[in-house]
Amino acid sequence: MARITAGVATSHVPAIGAALDNGRSTEAYWAKVFAGYEFSKRWIAAQKPDVVFLVYNDHATAFSLELIPTFAIGCAARFQPADEGWGARPVPVVEGHPELASHIAQSLIQQDFDLTIVNRMDVDHGLTVPLSLMFGQPAAWPCKVIPFAVNVVQYPPPSGQRCYNLGKALRAAIGSFDASLNVQVWGTGGMSHQLQGPRAGLINSEFDRRFLDLLVNEPDVAARIPHIDYVREAGSEGIELVMWLIMRGALDPKVLERHRFYHVPASNTAVGHLILENPE
């Protein structure tokens, strides 16, 4: 059977991708960010996941205002890196896993999570920056990826509790797939940041550190954080953190924290990163 072995949480700041793509990752400002992922690259090289279920948000790239799905699962065989207005990132095409994705879609809908099924979609920095942070700059991504896009552009996004519950359903869905696969679930976005208006630049490291603790040890508490707390305390874009709860819900109640990294800033954003393993 397919098994979820680990979860990864990470910010997906576009400027991190740009720094890597433009050969600036060794500059002092960016080296501090990439240093937090050195362990992660070694860890994932040893883990060799077959599939990453990657929770992220689209940033007005694949979805405009014509169509705003709250939860969208990518079931295609491949996904092209998107041109976000500067030309597409020079990263490999993302290979999907249509069989597992379709299985998950059917299972989640039968568990009352009404997903939007997407069979053609370009993927933006929200998905490709986490891959770059974890795998560096390979000629091809070393695993299959199932993109799972959550609406956090138009308010309200799904609640933290809804995301956490979806993660639990996801665990059941993956666990019932009849093939021996090592699956990881990644939650991306965050941490505190605000990109708009006179309050842009807001960072709340106290909120972020508490969120990291809660996510690891008391996810039920983290799931009950209301939207307004994210907005007021962690910035209008800090609300992206609800996506991390999908990852956490998919893991065991008790997890092993293998790695934690927190750094301010990357561009406008606080960078947070966790690696959590399910006990054997």
Next chain:
Amino acid sequence: MALEKPYLDVPGTTMFDADQSRIGYHLNMFCMSLMKDANRQRFRADERAYLDEWPMSEAQKKGVLERDYNGLIALGGNIYFLAKVFATDGKSFQYAAALMTGMSQEAYLAMMVAGGRSPEGNRYVGEQQPGEKN
């Protein structure tokens, strides 16, 4: 009955909710069109003429021409859509953020490197110190 909007008293912040999305639909779809290079070129060649192809309000068009991002957000613009405008100008998110805060690029960068804008005094409208910006 009106929907609950508990975020209206967060200073310097406009949540892109269903009402804002409705007001800003054409503005944001204009922004979205700039994802295509051919459209970026036409926009750069004659911004006013390009804007006139869209059923946007005059205030929204003026906001785009003046790159008044705070004004555009009030008129229904969403930052991820407005990003297509400053990307067309070759500008970064950090540039736009600094502009919206009224700070210089240097001062904004320095604030971020020093840990960012503190939430202290920035949680509720009216709690800022006199003379202080959001």
